[in-house]
Amino acid sequence: MTSDANNPWSDRYIPLLDSDFIKEASRLNPEPVDDLHFLNVELACSRLKNTLEATFYPTKQCVNILQRLAGVAYAYAVDAYPSSHEFISRIYSVDKEDPVASRPICLTGLAGIGKSEILKAFKRIAGQEIYVEIDRHHPPFQIRGVPLLTLKTHNSPNVIAKSLLNVDVTASTFPKVCSKRAYRDGIPFFMIDEAQFVTASTTANARITQILLSLSYIGLPYIYCANYSLYRRLERRLEEDRQRLLSDVIVLTPDAWSSDCWKYTLESLIEVAPKILKFDADKDARKIFAWTAGRKRALVALILIAYRIQHANGMHVVDSNALEAAYRSSEFTEYRKDSEALANQATLNQHNNQRKDLWCPIPNPAEALLAEASKVEREDLVAEIELKSALTQSERDAVQEIESLLNNENKNNGIKPTPKPGKQSGKDLLENARKFKESLGL
Numbered sequence: 001m002t003s004d005a006n007n008p009w010s011d012r013y014i015p016l017l018d019s020d021f022i023k024e025a026s027r028l029n030p031e032p033v034d035d036l037h038f039l040n041v042e043l044a045c046s047r048l049k050n051t052l053e054a055t056f057y058p059t060k061q062c063v064n065i066l067q068r069l070a071g072v073a074y075a076y077a078v079d080a081y082p083s084s085h086e087f088i089s090r091i092y093s094v095d096k097e098d099p100v101a102s103r104p105i106c107l108t109g110l111a112g113i114g115k116s117e118i119l120k121a122f123k124r125i126a127g128q129e130i131y132v133e134i135d136r137h138h139p140p141f142q143i144r145g146v147p148l149l150t151l152k153t154h155n156s157p158n159v160i161a162k163s164l165l166n167v168d169v170t171a172s173t174f175p176k177v178c179s180k181r182a183y184r185d186g187i188p189f190f191m192i193d194e195a196q197f198v199t200a201s202t203t204a205n206a207r208i209t210q211i212l213l214s215l216s217y218i219g220l221p222y223i224y225c226a227n228y229s230l231y232r233r234l235e236r237r238l239e240e241d242r243q244r245l246l247s248d249v250i251v252l253t254p255d256a257w258s259s260d261c262w263k264y265t266l267e268s269l270i271e272v273a274p275k276i277l278k279f280d281a282d283k284d285a286r287k288i289f290a291w292t293a294g295r296k297r298a299l300v301a302l303i304l305i306a307y308r309i310q311h312a313n314g315m316h317v318v319d320s321n322a323l324e325a326a327y328r329s330s331e332f333t334e335y336r337k338d339s340e341a342l343a344n345q346a347t348l349n350q351h352n353n354q355r356k357d358l359w360c361p362i363p364n365p366a367e368a369l370l371a372e373a374s375k376v377e378r379e380d381l382v383a384e385i386e387l388k389s390a391l392t393q394s395e396r397d398a399v400q401e402i403e404s405l406l407n408n409e410n411k412n413n414g415i416k417p418t419p420k421p422g423k424q425s426g427k428d429l430l431e432n433a434r435k436f437k438e439s440l441g442l
Contacts, residue, residue, distance in 0.1 A: 076188040111357070
């Protein structure tokens with residue numbers, strides 16, 4: 001029998017409010033794979049793929065997002081389940097009005113950046129079911145964990161309700177019935193993934209908007225994943241829809257190549273295939289980032305292609321040379337196109353109108369803007385150095401003489417420095433982009 005001092009609905013989320021606990025609980029290290037060279041190439045690649053995809057290293061961004069989700073679930077549970085008496089009272093009450101619509105959290109980022117893995121991690125650490133005995137007049141109540149629904153083929157109210165909460169509904173009864181069942185089962189939060197696949201159209205947005213709004217009418221807080229392409233489709237909706245669906249946005253970005261998070265991500269993959277993966281997580285971090293643009297899905301694909309090529313040639317280790325060969329292979333073409341497009345964006349600080357799916361629709365936070373400005377400054381310096389290195393000796397002497405004269409005139413006559421030239425032409429920008437990509441090894 002529960003007491004008001006012990007609240008099983010909310011207390012189970014208290015440990016998840018601690019970032020250290022989240023990092024330890026969410027990390028996933030499957031058993032290392034070994035002796036794959038004895039297997040058929042397809043079976044070997046399949047086992048390596050399963051192991052790499054099952055590996056999860058919680059980066060700082062991941063931990064922050066998981067902690068946020070835990071806080072949302074905890075806050076709702078505290079308010080919705082103040083006591084066992086209130087719980088029993090609401091179980092037997094008849095709701096005359098529809099639940100108050102919630103405003104979901106939108107988790108957006110590049111395709112393959114790791115959004116789905118974060119939702120799966122939260123389900124692992126917050127998805128356990130428990131049974132609670134309220135009093136001697138009722139059998140124990142089951143309290144479910146946080147459910148995760150992959151929309152994809154779930155595109156009608158009844159199918160969604162059945163999969164998410166195991167109830168049968170119609171369009172008109174959807175909010176009340178789902179809200180009632182969620183409350184009985186102690187569900188304070190739920191998660192939606194693969195929303196972009198609800199419709200095959202790249203421009204249609206009415207159907208997914210209707211589904212996301214219907215889920216809001218259940219009254220529970222929830223989070224849904226949206227690639228940049230889906231986010232832009234939702235941006236084209238009416239103001240009232242945007243305010244409901246895009247008012248709370250979390251952007252998941254690639255970790256910097258020089259960050260510990262990126263290096264530890266590489267190390268976590270090496271740890272589950274130590275006899276196969278022989279690249280250096282520290283020394284090769286920059287090259288691997290350039291080849292994958294920091295996307296986890298592209299990283300796994302790069303390793304698998306490299307291993308397949310090595311296996312076919314009678315070799316069974318993947319080093320940086322094997323990864324580079326995989327990067328230039330035909331199998332990696334689509335990932336390579338995206339990596340190069342993302343490198344161009346970073347260099348030019350503007351998106352390609354043909355690839356808006358790769359450009360973050362949310363303004364960068366101040367820290368990211370500062371980092372971007374520093375990067376552009378470094379790139380300008382690289383471009384200037386490369387330009388000067390291409391000059392002949394006589395041309396370099398002439399430039400040096402002109403710069404010396406200008407400096408002397410400025411000192412002696414108080415002349416203001418010559419203003420910087422105007423905005424570079426598109427041709428100049430593309431040339432700088434080419435040089436920057438070459439510096440990254442692209």
